[in-house]
Amino acid sequence: MKKVITLLFLVTFGFTQAQQAFKGKGDVKVNVGANIQNGGTGIQGSVDFGLGENFSFGFVSTYLLGVDEFSGLNGVTPYTEKPEFQDRFDAKARISANLSSVIGVEQLDVYPSLNLGLHNFGGHVGGRYFFTDGFGVFTEIGFPIAKYGNNDGLFDHLNNQTTFSLGASFNL
Template identity: 55%
Template sequence: MKNLLLIACLCVVSFANAQAFRGKGDQKFQIGASFQDNGTGINGTYDFGVGENISFGVSSTYVLGVNDNLDADFGDRFDIKARFNANLSSVIGMDELDVYPGLSFSTKNFGGHVGARYFFTDGFGVYSEMSFPIAKYESGSLSSEEKLNNQFVFNIGASFNL
């Protein structure tokens, strides 16, 4: 039974005709879980295609599960970013898969991110993304609370075409 289910899933995925990034006017919404040192949270992004391989967007993260030994307030837990992506699905020749490196300006830092999204259908897919600070706005030693959303972060979740 397991083998039959696996074969059916592979057939459905192989016959799917989904396109990960369509270029100018394309809109993506993603919602998922965020993982980092001392906390886990929720992440949401919205990207809008402005060219064949370029998109601009916004991303926001709120850290829900913070370690008990931290005294993190709303300002430590919340982050919002303006972002730029180079969408490479047409470059790598896979319509279902979009690999996108990018840059972001947030309330905590100037950073970069690398992500990938795979679409099973025209409207639904999955994504994973890694983001990291390049230049932090606060200089010197940061407290553990200030490091929330100001360190390496891994996101994974669902992606939707709008």
């Protein structure tokens, strides 16, 4: 029972002390977190710069740390292939519509975005919630819209699929 009361107190305190998630022009947000997807997990870092009341641009980068290896047969000889750096790394520029003032909840910033990266053109939908003026949490779901090339490489699927990210968000 003590654990339930403590949890309710912390949740209530977090919601009552929450701060504005997106302030508009001049606002800078940094996200650092985990990237989870089929075939690997890794880290994600992003930065967003506010250009107007509901518009921002930024950059996002991911690097897959734990990646499934590929094992197969070359004739009768077994082999294992590991992804190289360019298979694990992706960087993208993105533009976002920050909807906190539109939905009327200052502490929660929901942001649909389009991005152009090294491996594809895509989008993502994310959300940030700030507990204090400088610290919050974020989550994003990313998806490819148009993939580059013929995708015949062994590890091309790593940066061309739906991804889920979550972590900490900081207000600079």
